[in-house]
Amino acid sequence: MMPKHCFLGFLISVFLTGVAGTQPAHESLKPQRVQFQSRNFHNILQWKPGRSLTGNSSVYFVQYKIMFSCSMKSSHQKPSGCWQHTSCNFPGCRTWAKYGQRQWKNKEDCWGTQELFCDLTSETSDIQEPYYGRVRAASAGSYSEWSMTPRFTPWWETKIDPPVMNITQVNGSLLVILHAPNLPYRYQKEKNISIEDYYELVYRVFIINNSLEKEQKVYEGVHRMVEIEALIPHSSYCVVAEIYQPMLDRRSQRSEERCVEIP
The missing domain is CATH 2.60.40.10 (Immunoglobulins)
Structure with missing residues (x-):
């Protein structure tokens, strides 16, 4: 018969092993290095598989969002999508502000894709506005958390090919x-x-x-x-x-x- 202290140690060992083996799978599935690559305003979202993923055993889901750049400008006419922020220092002048963010949108062509990239050129065609993209992975019934890009503004970041x-x-x-x-x-x-x-x-x-x-x-x-x-x-x-x-x-x-x- 196993001594009590040995049996207790065995239970503790089994418990710890079980805890280690049941860590949330989504962390190891989470896509890595999610970023935009842009050449001549061809804007491609790219990523690497999560740490636990190999081969084509997973699928990916892509979303994107535009962030209003919201500059301040003096005008008698209210610009589209802006609201009156404050008055200028001289009569008849108004300053307008525009800011906020839109909701995440699904990229249908990349919803459940097995590729490691997604063409978002059409969705990011307003080249002076900032955008974000994000990706999540699914494998064997488990889903990762979303992995988001840094802020991406095509006008600033696209690379120009040689002539x-x-x-x-x-x-x-x-x-x-x-x-x-x-x-x-x-x-x-x-x-x-x-x-x-x-x-x-x-x-x-x-x-x-x-x-x-x-x-x-x-x-x-x-x-x-x-x-x-x-x-x-x-x-x-x-x-x-x-x-x-x-x-x-x-x-x-x-x-x-x-x-x-x-x-």
Whole structure:
């Protein structure tokens, strides 16, 4: 027969083991690193599986919400969605405020998805407003808590791709034509707009003399057509370009090199 003190120790061991084994499953299911990735206003919500999840054994549910940015402005006419906050210091002037938040909305295309991403481009198309996204996971009948993104404002955070270049030789010179990155298709359906409608863009063009292994910046400005002159005959050159955004002090990656032989 087992001594009383040994039996009591056995019960305590079983109890502790049971407690450890019944920790809430939702904590280990909770999606990790939930964040927006944005390029040229293509806004994709991405996440990693929870600590206990492997393979495709789980499904995910996505919601999003817009937060009003609510600036204060002086106007005689009440802006849409705003309320009168206070009066200005001179007669007839009013200051309006707009703030608050909307309810979480389900993203139907990503409701019960097995993917680790969700395209929220259409839902975040007002690029100067701040948004949040959140994701929860379900597996074997258990649900995680929601995991939320940091605040995301497309105008501030989208990354701009490098320009696309077309190069033509003209009488020993190179004519470089630059194209700004394409916007998502939904923008093109509304009207013929470019990313230049949202930012001041500065184009930088560099030329590399392959014989001398020397790089030189030959242009910086807002024009998208650049002529590169004074090239050495029978030489090989490569051209590369990037976009600079002065307001954000940010530049794109460089374009792919385009190389030519000067006759």
